[in-house]
Amino acid sequence: MAAELRTISGDAGLLASGQLSAVELVKGYLERIDKREGEIGAFLALDREKVLAAAAAADSRRASGKALSRFDGVPVGIKDCIVAEGETASCASKILKPVISPFDATAVARLRAMGFIPFGRLNMDEFAMGSSCENSAFHKTANPRDVSRVPGGSSGGSAACVAAGFAPAALGSDTGGSIRQPAAFCGVVGLKPTYGRVSRYGLVAFASSLDQIGPLTNSVEDAGILLDSIAGRDPRDSTSLPAPAGGFAAAAQPRGSLKGVRIGLPKEYLDNPGIAPGVAKTLQDTIAKVRELGAETVEVSLPHTKYAVAVYYIVATAEASANLARFDGMRYGARIDGRDLADTYLKSRGQGFGAEVKRRILLGTYVLSSGYYDAYYLRAQKVRTLIRRDFDEAFKSCDVMMTPVTPDVAFKFGEKADPLQMYLSDIFTIALNLSGNCGISIPAGRDGVTGMPVGVQLLGNSLDEARLLGVASTLMKNL
């Protein structure tokens, strides 16, 4: 396992010392992919010639003293809903299968500007709707720690890619937990930045008021490195915010202790009877560890937590029903010709979308329809405000909060056949998207029964990633 654990900073060191060229580095990853991708299935596409050519270009820049940064030549996997020029952008959906993106998402363009190599297209739940990657229209992705289990979702391909050592890092997107939950299931680090921290330009929208792009990595420092690279104001996304230059990687260096840090323990999360014993034990051990490291723990309350899943499935589906309306075979997406225009729409959408996506579109259209709008959508928006205020209130008495990421470890394929059961795997991650704050999942232990990784979630105040990363890296180094 240790040999597989690769980091961006480690790879940058190998490149700087000349121990490896970028071509050799990329070839090493391709070899690992050749060995295990057959059983993992993390990628939807990977153009080997293209990534090797990009590595060769990085090598010649470095040789002439013109490296774009110390990361020039380091590969980063990209979730298939974050577009990259000349690459597929299917969102793991049949309806977008034929699409080749003519442009880069801002996050991808910023990675390229630093010399990172966008490394293939990673599998996901269709349109990022799901928690197991089982909703991909193309194939399943297995958890590299146990291939009979799911990698989580929707950024399951991204988490599996990093956990299997196919790349040192990947980008994912998080609308209700889709970075943090698969990170926990696969035993890697997953950061959801504050809403607005990273431009959403070129991220195929699921629920625009909740979506954020973020990194999946093997270290907290690497999460800081990638956040430095992709964060910041972008005129193409009016919700994006300016970022401090170069601040996150430095802040993500582990410190000697956690003295002076107040860690809030939200009682509604910790007292949940649905938490599996292995998850509860890891959490208790981690609480003991932060105290040992000098942090003060304080009980806090997020009283509207119990409404988070319900509110999310109204707000997210409402936004999804509007966002996905453009995929109709006319404006975007594969067209299946019918008798007339209406029939062509019906056939294209009927055959192009999978069952879960259709369920969400139906739900979202229903909650927005006249007569139900006030009862569902408007009410949900009001409760969303209460949830956001809970966080503001709790952060008055603590610096970061600590919670489980998921109620249980990665489950087996087919185990959660009932959609509601699947939705409940996000009970600890969803509120943070509704509030807009930042959060990180770090590997904190292993389940005694299954041996699967268990994550712990740290929640930060809005735009407080620097502090969140500092606490997370100090903790992770000591676990």
Ligand code: GLN
């Ligand atoms: N699992 C949640 C859902 O199905 C969250 C997905 C996400 O964050 N994209 O909607």
